[in-house]
Amino acid sequence: MESMKNYIEDAEAALLHTYNRFQVVLDKGEGVYLYDMEGKKYLDFCAGIAVFALGYGNKIYNDALKEQIDKVIHTSNYYYNIPAIEAAKKLKKISGMDRVFFTNSGAESIEGAIKAARKYAYLKDGRTDHEIIAMEHSFHGRTMGALSVTGNKKYREAFEPMIGNIRFATLNDFQSVLDQVTDKTCAILFETVQGEGGIYPATEEFMKQVKALCEERDILMILDEIQCGMGRCGEYYAWQRYGIKPDIMTSAKALGCGVPVGAFMMTEKVAAHSLTSGDHGTTYGGNPLAGAAINAVLDLFEENHIIEHVNQIGDYLANRLDELVDKYDFITERRGVKLMQGLVFDRPVGDIIGKALEKGLILINAGPNIIRFVPPLVIEEENVDKMIEILTSCLQ
Numbered sequence: 001m002e003s004m005k006n007y008i009e010d011a012e013a014a015l016l017h018t019y020n021r022f023q024v025v026l027d028k029g030e031g032v033y034l035y036d037m038e039g040k041k042y043l044d045f046c047a048g049i050a051v052f053a054l055g056y057g058n059k060i061y062n063d064a065l066k067e068q069i070d071k072v073i074h075t076s077n078y079y080y081n082i083p084a085i086e087a088a089k090k091l092k093k094i095s096g097m098d099r100v101f102f103t104n105s106g107a108e109s110i111e112g113a114i115k116a117a118r119k120y121a122y123l124k125d126g127r128t129d130h131e132i133i134a135m136e137h138s139f140h141g142r143t144m145g146a147l148s149v150t151g152n153k154k155y156r157e158a159f160e161p162m163i164g165n166i167r168f169a170t171l172n173d174f175q176s177v178l179d180q181v182t183d184k185t186c187a188i189l190f191e192t193v194q195g196e197g198g199i200y201p202a203t204e205e206f207m208k209q210v211k212a213l214c215e216e217r218d219i220l221m222i223l224d225e226i227q228c229g230m231g232r233c234g235e236y237y238a239w240q241r242y243g244i245k246p247d248i249m250t251s252a253k254a255l256g257c258g259v260p261v262g263a264f265m266m267t268e269k270v271a272a273h274s275l276t277s278g279d280h281g282t283t284y285g286g287n288p289l290a291g292a293a294i295n296a297v298l299d300l301f302e303e304n305h306i307i308e309h310v311n312q313i314g315d316y317l318a319n320r321l322d323e324l325v326d327k328y329d330f331i332t333e334r335r336g337v338k339l340m341q342g343l344v345f346d347r348p349v350g351d352i353i354g355k356a357l358e359k360g361l362i363l364i365n366a367g368p369n370i371i372r373f374v375p376p377l378v379i380e381e382e383n384v385d386k387m388i389e390i391l392t393s394c395l396q
Contacts, residue, residue: 004037022357029056032376032383034362044362045387050195050227050340050374053254054300061257061296068292075288077281083291090298094236096245097265101275102286106226106252107141109262112280113189113248114145114163116266117220120274121186124218130186131165133177137197138190140224149189152197171200174209181213187220187248188213192238193228198367199335199342201233204242211244220247220270226262230254231301231377233337234311241337254377259293310377313384314338317373320388328395341373342366355394361387 002010004025011021027037032055034042047053054061068083075081088100103109114132121130134140134149141147147155148162156162169176171190188210194200214221223246228238230251235241237249247270252262262285266274284290301307314337321334321341333344345352348368356363366372371391375383 007037022354024357031055031057032379040360042357042360042362043383043386043390045373045375045379046362046364047254047374047376048258049253049364050232051253051256052258053230053232053306053377054257054297054304055376055378058257058300060300061293064292064296065259065289068289071288073287073289074284076283077286081286081288081291083288083295084286085291087286087291087294087298090295091251091263091265094298095249095251095265096240097249098268099271100263100265101280102290103252103262103264103282104260104284104290105141105262106224106250107143107146107262108282108285109226109250109252109264110140110146110149110189110224111143112264112275113222113250114149114187115280116248116264116270116274117187117189117222119279120220120270123273127184129165129184131167131182131184133167133169133180133185133188135171135190135194136168137171137200138194138224139196140189140191140226172203172206174206177210177213181217181219185217185219187222189222189224191224191226191228193233193337193340195227195340195372196366198344198370199340199372201238201335201337202242207239207242207244214247222246222248222250224250226250226252227374228337228340230297231306231310232340232374234314235307236301238337255297256290256293257297259290261290261294304378306377310338313379313381316381317341317375317379317384320384321373324388324392324395336373339373339375339377339379342370343373345369345371352391352394356390359390359393361390363391 007025025037026034028035032044034044091100136151138151140150145163148166151168167180169180192202223239225237248266250264255261325331325334330346331343332346335342349365349371353363364372
């Protein structure tokens with residue numbers, strides 16, 4: 001049997017080098033723990049980057065996928081399929097949105113949202129020079145459209161020109177948004193909680209100001225809930241905390257809990273005046289396997305009261321992280337909502353994350369000086385305590 005070192009060497013020889021991976025080959029998971037191929041156990045506070053909300057080895061979820069695999073995995077969107085229809089109905093219920101389009105990823109959901117917004121504006125005035133306002137420090141994905149609205153030059157520079165007519169404002173600075181608005185503005189797009197950009201939640205005041213502006217000028221409000229959605233912030237979608245509603249929203253990551261699925265959703269008003277037959281499509285999106293995954297996830301969220309659990313355990317995690325802020329001068333701040341948290345350091349955190357991995361704790365960063373905590377939503381207080389214990393040992 002090949003060693004872990006051999007597999008890593010094989011990977012480096014065969015795979016395109018676009019990731020600086022940790023030197024670990026993960027092999028299996030159980031609950032909130034992952035195991036490498038040598039049997040070493042890791043407490044997982046990354047969850048596949050906010051994906052594996054229900055933890056590993058959930059029998060009900062696994063059985064639902066196995067059952068669907070034995071029936072049919074894919075048929076294409078030339079035909080209806082029951083899992084996708086059921087999943088769409090459930091998504092409408094939890095989101096309060098009216099129409100659903102299934103994709104394979106978060107980036108594809110952003111692409112669809114951009115197209116819907118531009119088509120909506122085009123049908124109003126027949127122009128093709130409409131502008132979208134996005135936010136600095138945002139991250140929306142790696143495809144060309146998603147990259148165009150990602151507010152970080154280092155991701156965009158080598159691939160320019162991007163799609164045009166994108167302007168950037170600053171999250172939680174409403175005046176900066178107003179400064180970018182023109183008669184060409186068709187949408188304002190941002191993450192309800194910025195993830196890769198440093199765990200910055202939008203404020204209630206900012207959300208309501210943007211919503212009022214959009215209603216006043218018939219601009220579409222697009223919220224990216226790919227990372228912060230699906231219960232992570234204590235509601236199914238983080239915007240539900242604010243008493244507003246977007247015109248278009250995107251969802252992915254924990255929506256399928258490991259099966260590659262995403263969705264963009266919209267109100268009936270937008271759906272009736274934007275994308276129509278032939279405007280958008282996907283070969284795999286919403287296929288029976290994807291639908292089965294979404295259905296299993298949403299059923300388990302409800303049956304296991306995941307949202308209530310997140311609100312309880314999220315406060316516990318925040319309190320334990322605040323203790324570290326109080327204890328160490330080099331930790332300057334905690335930011336975040338419920339089970340999407342960040343610790344801000346006055347120095348790079350790469351070495352700390354590396355030490356934690358050696359000691360059996362999986363963490364990731366959100367920028368060079370921020371440790372991000374996006375664990376499975378089923379963690380318990382004892383898991384938080386163990387994480388704090390290991391992390392503290394790495395801070396000495």
